[in-house]
Amino acid sequence: MSTGLSDRPPSAVPSGNALHAGTPTSAPLLEVRGLTKTFKERRGWPIPKTVAVRALDGVSFDVAHSEALGIVGESGCGKSTVARACLRLIAPDAGSVRFDGIDVRAASPSAMRMLRRRLQIVFQDPASALDPRQRIADAIGESIRVHGIARGNDVTTAVARLLDEVGLPSSAARRFPHEFSGGQRQRIGIARALALGPALVFADEPVSALDVSVQAQILVLLDELRHRRKLAFVFISHDLGVVRHFCQRVAVMYLGRLVEEGPVPTIFEDPLHPYTRLLKSSSPIPDPEHAVSLDLQEGEPPSPVDPPSGCHFHPRCPFVMEQCKAIAPPLLEVSSGRRVACHLFTAPTAASGNGAGAVAAAQ
């Protein structure tokens, strides 16, 4: 089980902000550091109180050129907020977002206009992302015109080329969103995201609303685009199977914090964080001999309004220790390119340097 660790022993005492080496070639395309966002909400009756929901709590990660980073986690863990904060669709409270060396948070309106061409998003539900009264040609062509990339007939040509690239006939341009099936609408959503020639696409649950056979078609299409256009993706999903298939690296979130991050094969073969382990063992597998373990384990994910002290996962964790209730574990590098936020892997019990051993022992 320690395949990910045995080949390279963890570095002695990594600094709190230690990040993985990344690709050796160049600086990362997207660099997110300490991203924090608290939503304030007035709730309650008859006397409303202001409650603060910490949606993001010091989230840091990198995305390399033409790499797909998966962000997984359950409802309310903040994975969609990451995308929105990186795109400046909402303003984060703290932290930095650098895209290709440019500070996204500090970008002037004109710089932001340039950034919008290179940073795009694909939403989960293409039906609600498309204007029902707008023809497909306008839905895709609008941004091309607004950004002055083409005019007149050239827009039509560009739209036809984009439709072809996502596997739709050029006749689709004259039609309205309701004339398409869910999978076709998601292709339109993708064509629209591609219209300005982005370098990085945030895909927020892009296949979650689709049937299995259509989901596979869209995943294959996205993979083709990643290779052909050298696109990078931040792929947000609750489905571990989809992330394992599509992404090269994965980050696991729990109540606003990253709890584990690393290369897809390592994390899926040998998850370290107890939450990652729970996610993996709860994911249904189509094989009755290795079917998902159905424990009557109690424990709901706590509310983000009032998260538990210390490590947010401690009330559900089978390996909980005293310090977990008081101190939030930092996200530390345990082996090259692999980070975990768990006291099991920094605690004295892990003095041997092999954190996986600690979990194995605890079991």
Place this chain on the structure above:
Amino acid sequence: MSATAATDALPNAVASAEKPALIVDGLTTSIRIDRQWFDAVRDVSFAIHPRETLALVGESGCGKSLTALSVMGLLPAGVGRISSGRITVDGTDMTAASAAAAQAMRGDRIGMIFQEPMTSLNPVLPIGFQIAESLVQHRGMSARQARQRALELMELVRIPAAAQRLDAYPHQFSGGMRQRVMIAIALACSPKVLIADEPTTALDVTIQAQVLALLADLQRREGLAVLLITHNLGVVAAVADRVIVMYGGDVVESAPVNEFFRRPTHPYSEALLAAMPRVDRSAAALAPIPGQVPTLPDLPAGCRFQSRCPHRIERCAELPPLMPLAAMPAHGVRCWVRAP
């Protein structure tokens, strides 16, 4: 739920001593599109014994939910109707029963849970009242008795601090807890049959595992026959005893669960499994099924999967029957190529 899956030598061998709790025989359900009636479910037959789980699997529009609605008698009037076939619940023929008798059976001997608990619960009524409602309705209990039983039911579905939450409203519960409330409502009158239509699809995976475990536990204790409607083959592998795969309203494959996953035989079943990205395997190439499910009026005559099938032969223009495999009579496949 799959404790008895080893005895899959015979169809429904799980509890052969007992009578099936639910028998669906030759069910054909039609729906109306633009003043024309189309068969959206064709000749579906199955039986479920107490303590047995049958999973109906397929993609949107395959007829799995329509089959469940037919069994529950909840087809929208004027748009859907049962054209032929018989549905027997706990020995009573539902299709022959009067509307009032059928109404009395629903909620009493058939319990139902749906995908999105928030849309099934009344937001302005307390949870305890909503659980007690069917007990007053079907069992003639007094309000006080029903409230006591509602508390027991909330404890049965493991809602923590049940006594304090009897008077709570649906919005004060999380998604997983709401689904537990739905299960409590479904089980209020101790039904024989539980119909669960995508009961965990809207839930997070860790909560899904809890709710499935709870259902399995209740099924054992209450001796329920469960009809599980799902699109998730992983859920099927975890809880079902038998699987029926539907495509375009037809049953294309029917098999005991272990046999199905060992030997998926219909080209559509095979394709579904190959199109599913798996958490337990490293990135193998996905094989998407080309095209999409044709709409009801456009479905081809004969085998309805032929327009997307890589193994199509001329004979597919004619509808194949559901034929048992020679080696495994409990395993039926509707395909000229795979089960000649």
